[in-house]
Amino acid sequence: MFQKILVTLDGSEFAERALGPAAQIAKEFHSKITLLRIPVIEAQVAAPYGIGLPSEPDVKRSHDEAESYLYSIQMRLLGSGVAARTEVVSGVPADVILDVAEAERIDLIVMSTHGRSGLSRLFYGSVAESVLRGASIPVLLIPIKE
Numbered sequence: 001m002f003q004k005i006l007v008t009l010d011g012s013e014f015a016e017r018a019l020g021p022a023a024q025i026a027k028e029f030h031s032k033i034t035l036l037r038i039p040v041i042e043a044q045v046a047a048p049y050g051i052g053l054p055s056e057p058d059v060k061r062s063h064d065e066a067e068s069y070l071y072s073i074q075m076r077l078l079g080s081g082v083a084a085r086t087e088v089v090s091g092v093p094a095d096v097i098l099d100v101a102e103a104e105r106i107d108l109i110v111m112s113t114h115g116r117s118g119l120s121r122l123f124y125g126s127v128a129e130s131v132l133r134g135a136s137i138p139v140l141l142i143p144i145k146e
Contacts, residue, residue: 002029006106008036008097008127011069015112018142019073022110023082025140031107032083035073036100037066038093063088094130101137109135112142 007022009015026033039062070086077084089096101109113128132139 002026002031002107004104004106004108005031005033006036006097006101006104006109007033008038008093008109008111009070009073010037010040011066012114014114014144016073017144018110018112018140019077021140021142023077023080025108025110026082032085033077034100034104034106035070035077035084035086036097037070037086037088038096039063039066039088039090040093059090063090093127094134097127097131098134101135107137109137109139110142111139113144 002025005022005026007018009018022033025031039059066088067086070088074084074086087100089100091099097109097111100106109131111128111131113126128139128141132141
């Protein structure tokens, strides 16, 4: 049923909560997991209108850190018997998630929520909500509260 599962990770402990359920589903259906990280560079958040754009070394460092992080998660999954690959893509998170899901013909998106509210949610938006609205495949959201 679910041959390809996309798990989005941002490096936070909250995001990693999606790994357990995704791995269980992958084992049940003999699925392959794609681990996706969308690096966000501080200068991009602080200067959305092009003032103080990040330097090329900052972008490369951020990309390399994302790859290294995903590789460690990939090895952990492989060690538990779950096939996984990694992908690092820059861009607007919800758009990137939906684009990768479509391009890779993903069957299920698994991601955690961050539980933002108020001004934080207004400023950053809700990636999970945007993915839910834009996805044409099932999306499993893992809440931050246990």
